[in-house]
Amino acid sequence: VCTSRFWFNYRHVANTLSVYRSVKRLGIPDSHIVLMLADDMACNPRNPKPATVFSHKNMELNVYGDDVEVDYRSYEVTVENFLRVLTGRIPPSTPRSKRLLSDDRSNILIYMTGHGGNGFLKFQDSEEITNVELADAFEQMWQKRRYNELLFIIDTCQGASMYERFYSPNIMALASSQVGEDSLSHQPDLGIGVHLMDRYTFYVLEFLEEIHPASQTNMNDLFQVCPKSLCVSTPGHRTDLFQRDPQNVLITDFFGSVRKVEITAETLSLDRDVPGLESKFPEEELATEPLKYAEQLPVAQIIHQKPKQKDWHPPGGFILGLWALIIMVFFKTYGIKHMKHVF
């Protein structure tokens, strides 16, 4: 999830896209990834290289290519949509790619980047999500068994405050800086004119470059990434809610996708001489014309629907009281004789 927009937040989009690339490289298919970006970088009029987003100085790697599937773009990245995706309270018309179809055996990786503060994360410069809301959303996911284990990585200023309030089991959290510290960006590119990546994500990605789908590296190595000398901020992590020892948790448990597979050892024995079966329930042959297109979609209904009239409620007690107070004060201070002129 990238929660910023505007050209000067280029690095957040580059962060998210690079993590997306690594995760796809390690085997997770697009159908299992929900990518939320403001997506205003590649085609931004200020981009000297249109249709590209680079993550490295000297423009080595274009992380915005042909097979980037952004599920929520631009103004759809809101706190409400994010919480809806997490908790599953989505309107029925949402397509499958925009849903989080996880069950109680899925491991979920959540990566968030943007601007944040002590206890909140700013979404699109207009709203914010607090750590309490996030913790409640995770608790609802746990109640509905929507995850088996959850890894939460956040790369913002004062990121550690976002995971302070988690209370559901099986959550491990990583943040790029502690409360009171800012996360810094890595390197500006003079050709593009903005900073391209954040430091923590840069070192995490360097670490991930060495992982391949069958590797056995565990979480403790990920905790060591980006020490204070390189990162200037102190990365933090939280493992007290996690059942297993981080030593035993493989990176590929979250970043890659290794399915459980069983060899099929049995076969059925089918009777091969079965002729084409007539179905048990004889279907009535209805001579129907194929539906014309206009009849299939109730377009007329949709277009001519009047907007629902909102019921008018009389003003409530508080507003009435306030107005009565103001009017009384006015007439008392300036004298009753003004009432004659009003009525």
Added chain:
Amino acid sequence: GYEITFSLLNPDPKSHTVDWDIEGAVNRFVKPVLDKLSLVANFSVDSQILYYAVLGVTPRYDKESSSFLLSAHSLPHVINPVEARLGSSAASLYPVLNFLLYVPERSHSPLYIQDKDGAPVSTNAFHSPRWGGIMVYNVEAPASPQTSLPLHVDVDMARVMEVFLAQLRLLFGLSQEEVPPEFLLESPGNEGLADWELDHLLWAHTVENIATVSTTLTSLAQLLDKIGNIVIKDDVASEVYRAVASVQSAVTELSLGHLLAAFQASKEAVTCSERAFFDPSLLHLLYFPDDQKFAIYIPLFLPMAVPILLSLAKIVRETRLRKKEPTKMD
């Protein structure tokens, strides 16, 4: 409901033209099984053929058997690269079960799957829980090396369907039982599963559904306790009542032994409770910590309130003074 997709993967169309009579096979072999299982869930079946779809793993060449082998620990990495091309996300909102038939390339024929002990698997197939199964169909090398490519291959659907339907049974949790030698187990024939296995499935699902409904409704109640300002709409409330009523009837039917009625009731209970819990209106976005309340509302209302309060005080003082004056004057 479930969506079952049969896919034929042909990575080498230059060498093999593969024909499979999937419609006939579905009618002859798959439909009886699905008809029997229709009590448990609704199924819809579709099929597709994918060209140039390769497995993500390169098989090893084994000189002794002069064949290619896929070892058991490389199998988990086969599924993901191929899944992106299956198009299961466009299919439907129901869970999809994929059954893939892979015809290896000429250069990698014949291809066998090795189990953990190193022996080739007789079915040449493997499956993944909650996802589906893959079977490798080896084409015999042509007798004379001069036969023109592409070779025409007619897939033996019966053999393939035997494996796929066995995988379907395993995915539903029905494995073939070991019977002690004195007993004779009647084969279920083309229906795929015996009546007692169907009863077992219904019973297991009923119990699971009832457990799910109770946890869902309890967690919904807990959620409402914790977050006070969620508004429950009338239709959400009616769904909850229906779910509770259905669960109660499911439990009574189970105790009476009416398995089918209990299963239907439990299915309805699950749908109602899920609809109630996941209703889009139940999103709680209003989190107002105390310091936010102070920070937002005081700067707004304090300047407005100060003159009003002072004027009120002045009014009260004046009325009190006036009340005292007439008594004093006389």
